[in-house]
Amino acid sequence: MTEQKSNVLMGKYEVGKMLGQGTFAKVYHARNTKTSESVAIKVIDKDKVMKVGLMDQIKREISVMKMVRHPNIVQLYEVMATKTKIYFVLEHVRGDVRRLLVRILDPNPSTRISMEKIMENPWFRKGLDAKLLKHNFQVKEKDVAPPADLDCLTESKQQEVKKPCNLNAFDIISLSTGLDLSGMFEESEKKRESKFTSTSTASTIISKIEDIAKSLRLKLTKKDGGLLKMEGSKFGRKGVMGIDAEIFEVTPNFHLVELKKTNGDTLEYQKVLNQEMRPALKDIVWAWQAMNFGAKGSNDLDVRKYSESYFGLCPDDSSSPNSPPVAGGGRLTQTAGDAEPSAASPVPDQESIRLDRGSDAHGLRRRQRRGTLRMTDTVQCRRRYSPAQLCPVFLCSVRRRTLLHEGSYGEGTTHCLVFHCCKIEKWMPMTSVTKAWGTAAWMLPMGCILGV
């Protein structure tokens, strides 16, 4: 490397030993010749980046990093470039975090660092508003209503659909198949409506249905109250096929979706439903309601499936006991033993985090100002969390990222790695992300990064 020969980059930074190496970049320790301040310089190989078409990601990395100011996030001082290389000049951070990380990821629960100890750690407390912390600890989750003005933040593209109707207890009861006497009057196969439950968020369900509508060439319109209307383009035996999908909220993580034929031939509808829609919905369906689909219409149930999506545990986690307690308010009774009891844990429910697509760097800034944390095009937090609340989850997801992305990262760049890795999430299709880690584990970190 030419810079190393001369050892001075752009006449400004004296470059020292390499700290770490990734697929596209190397990170060196360096010293500002004027101020003699220690920095880390990330040298990105333009060719390599261009080859895989990730230039946009680099640009975005720059734009996001420039915006973010938090003691726990590596600050980007400046960006320089030559014909072949891009240089990020970053804050140089020492490796105290790594020691903490090791203690958090200790596979032995009895020696593993406790939640209280984590929160006492100076790294966590850096930049933490003591008042905020106290507040968060004393006030129970449900008492902390999100500020009213946050509700209006759900207005982005994805959120065009109004929040699904919230079901009250009697609504829930009325879903029972035992109360549906229509079985006496008609053959089960001809049922006009079918229901399934899902543990995905409303927006995941909506985007799934959108995808399906697209692949089936159905025109989709969104109505109030979580209603999606789909219409075929071809004129069938009894007119154009019309299908309604209505989403009801039982809890924020638990939805009921009703599919209903509104127009067209029943047989054609049944064919589409059973051969196209049901298989395509497999990813998000928790169980089909036993609406006269024989004795039990539900899929094979897998308790782990639920615990993963609920607690955000990645599949390989259940075998290793060292996952930090991600469970905010564990709702699932039978997985209670899986996650550590979280009475003292202030890690918030994932419920208040929404998936979101389609915002941009500009949106990020705007939302930050308005109290919502948001990361380029994937994430939106509806509430503010202190780093202490978020970091355990955050770090837990760091580990997963590192598992995924090979490459060694030096001590000095731990922070950088975290940031970098979280960003990588966006490149993955939404479904595979949610499948791999559930939602909590990868969404919360964003909130942390984007700075409370």
Next chain:
Amino acid sequence: MGCASSKQFKRRTPGYEDPNILAKETTFSVNEVEALYELYKKISNSIFKDGIIHKEEFQLALFRNSSKKNLFADRIFDLFDQKRNGVIEFGEFVRSLNIFHPDTPMTEKIAFAFRLYDLRCTGFIEREELKELVIALLNESDLFLSEEAVEQIVDQTFKQADANGDGKIDPDEWKDFACKNPALLRNMTLPYLNMQKSTWARAVVM
């Protein structure tokens, strides 16, 4: 039973009532009652062949499965079984289904739903009853919500429905609540019973 050549209704099953009388008491026409009798015969002879609907037969008709236990189906069965003799007779069948007729006044449907949910017949829907019902539904659907989540749902509903805040829902409160949330009663109406429009009735009568 040797009466193949006879006119309709010659074979009297226990609890059989005159269609004319039933038609007068209900929203159904005589023809419709006769059509219901055909359905009744079909259901009541599906297992025990004694012309009376037993619980197993009722479950078979609803779920295509005679041994499927379901709290809600049990409740419906109990309410249909007005004489409380463990079976549904024809008169009971018609009068009960009348509640589900699209033209039956809302107030009757509301009252029926109230009795349905008043598990212990105390004249009130109590908190515990509601919780039990919610849990039953969740179990039926293989859903497991924590105690806490269920409590929250029940609490929230009571906040809306229990107007005087005495911890139980009385018939008047229920009426108000149901009027505000008509979707609650969607199972209380069966479009099939409107027989002019229903292909089902035609099929059965023929």
